[in-house]
Amino acid sequence: MIGFAAPWALLGLVAAGIPVLLHLFARREPPTVLFPATRYLAETARAHHRRLTLQHWLLLLIRTLLIMALVFAAAGPSWPNGGVATHAPAALTLVFDNSLSSGAVSDGTPVFEAHRTAARAILRAARPDDALWLMTADGVPQRGSAERLTATVDRLAPVPQRLDLGEAIGIAREAMSGERRPSSTVILSDLQITALSAAPGSGPVVAIHPEAAPVSNLGVASLAPGRQPWGPEGSRVGVTLSGPPGRTGAVTLQIGARPPRQQLGTAGSMVSIGSGALPAGWWPVRVEVEPDELRLDDTRQTAIRVSDAAGAAWRVEDRFLATAAEVLLQNGRLQRGADLTLGALGPGASIVQPPADPAALGGLNRALAARGIGWRYGDLAPGSATIDSGPILGRHSVARSYRLLPTSGSSGRGVLVTAAGAPWAVRAGEIILLGSRLEPDWLSLPLSAEFVPFVDFLANRAVRGELVLLDVAPGDVVALPDAATDVVRDGRVRAVEGGGGFRSGETGLHFILSGRDTIGVVAVNPDPRESELARGNAAAIGRLWPGSRVTSTVPAASAAFGTAGRAELVGLFLWVAGLLAIAEALLAGVGTRRQARGAA
């Protein structure tokens, strides 16, 4: 049966009645012309009336048919032709979901291969005058001919990245926005629920999923190494598994080349695995679950820093600071030594608080300047303030504080904590300056439970330079520390700019160097949302992408081009319209030519 791509265009058939209506109702009394030779006209009319009447009706019929042919052509007619599919020129973006989840194997067939087969079929069905784009999990639409894109498809493989299908559709629509041809987005994906999101813009979407149902999958969703650095006694890592609720699997923890530790884990809950005592240094940590139908999410990595407690000296006059140091000493987080001076400027690393006597402030500033420190103490800040640099320290009121000012020529970098937007704690090399004394008269922190961990943070982390542990998904951009100079992965060193962005498509550990010191690590691990393989239903997809069509890969090519094995009849109707137009011109021109001949 004949079908139409744009059936609403058939409303234009109403226009086919216009010539008839004009002929029947638009007749009016013509102007009267005095003409002596009217008897000749009457004689002519008697002799030629039948022929001219026939010519008029024929002209009316041709004009009506011409309008109908044009309307039918505009409606995009097609006719079943035994599976040989053709289609009108179209713009099409093929979103090939080669994200991590496409590596799953369903019913013995990799999901990715089902996508690839469908993509090849669609590209084979493309016409030379189609505009084609291919977009994979990297989110970059690539335009090319069907042959070129097929070659690209042949080279593709599942990647550990995540693909947000809503964003992908938006990018595809943007890529095709300049196209005059009818455009559509075709998605080859497992349509996992976690990949579905609303799509910006509008336009037809055809979502094609594999025939096989999604498999049950168990993966490592997260790996939490806890606060860094670890002490020599070691610590525990927390591992969360993703998968169907209640499903269990063995979790293996591998720290460096040390013997692995195993524990049984359950999907949706965290399992804590102890590391045992470790020597100081950076340790790669790897967690694995038993292999299943989706291998790419079975492993997750991170790194831990193990260091000895800092050797510090403090004064008993600094009552609250000394109390905190004693607590840390008893817990092995500090040891007595001369490496670090707490509360005043010492010969080495120091955590400096302003002197109780304002008269001593000048001397302190001069000593700081002599050490080449880019910060100095300024005047007392007026009024009270509140600590507002959350990640390091909670909100505490600050009753008194000195302004911390960068010296002339310094960059002003190294702010650790701010109060009311102004620097309150800054680090310059191995020196940390605090804007307030660590006493209740100056701020509320010494009386809170957060005080001892804060001193621990200052003594073991901040003064040594910040340790950065970043866990990102492949392809995500992360900001590197200001001091970063290089990134190392598997022995390969790559120069980076401090404070700049870093991105890697490969999973694994990327150690951050500052000169020769390792100051952190970027652990690139799969996005845990890719481990959730449950497929979104057509109704949910329809709500997210209005007017979309969800189908399986079996009729991929016909679904993509919306022609379902039908022959396009647009060309035929246009030909008919052209022939009718020629016939109309010839017939309408008969009178004119006769007139011309008569004049000649």
Added chain:
Amino acid sequence: MNRVDSIGTRPYVGRGMPAAVVSASKPRLDLLDPAEVALLGGLEVVTEGIVEGFLTGLHRSPRRGFSVEFAEHRMYQPGDEPRYLDWRLLARSDRLYVKQFEEETNLRAMLVLDTSRSMDWSGAPGGRLTKREYAERLLAAMALVLLRQRDATGLITFDDAVRRVVPPRARHTQWHLLLRELQSTPGGGGTAAEPALRRVVEQLRRRGLVVLVSDLLFDPPLALTALRFLRHRGHQVLVLHVMDPDEVELRGPAEARYQDPESPQSVVLRPVDWAGAYSQTVKSVVAEWRSACRRRGIGYERVTTDTPFGHALRQALVRSTGLA
């Protein structure tokens, strides 16, 4: 009083200026567009100009008219009509001689003008003469030519009845009388040529020339019968079929009701559709008239109102009558 004026670049000819008009350096009125010629002056003046130009174009004496017989030979001079060359003499003597003729007896001519309503029509009012205006000037010119040959010339005007009758005379005041009657005949109603042609018989007792000027928009049989009767009486008969160019080729608005000015008959049609067929009809009508006249020994010429008077005169007086 003679005066020379100008309108644009064309000479203006006032009353009594025919000599100036036909001088060698002046344009010949007989070859100008009839509508422009009509703007140059009254019927009398313009007609004289036309006739002078026409006779100059003939390169022969006006006295060598239609009723002449051979008189003598003379040496050929440049400008003489080649048709008057004596070819036998040329073959015998290898010299060029032209034949000269001398007046015979005076001819009696009757000019018959259709003044019906259909004649009072122009396809381009203001830009072209009506058929009657054109016919009046043409007849006036013919009358002047004839009278200058001292041929007795008369006039009958008619529409659905005979309106004016001027018996043929050769007096020198006859032309002015004819002009007056031509101009004073009112525009008529329908057309009935047969009574007028019968009336000619009463006016021409001897064999003479009858010139019928009409648009021939009437039923042919009666008129043809009357014309044949004239021919049987020994008269030389010439029919001048006057048509407006817009009657030859159909033009007009997208669709119009065409109304016959002399009858209730009307036709609604689109000129663009019917122009070709109409043109064929006109051609066949003209062919039928021409054929019917030829069968009866009647001269027939069709002239359109944009034809210069000189051409029309030549067509009427020279080619159709066969006289030279």
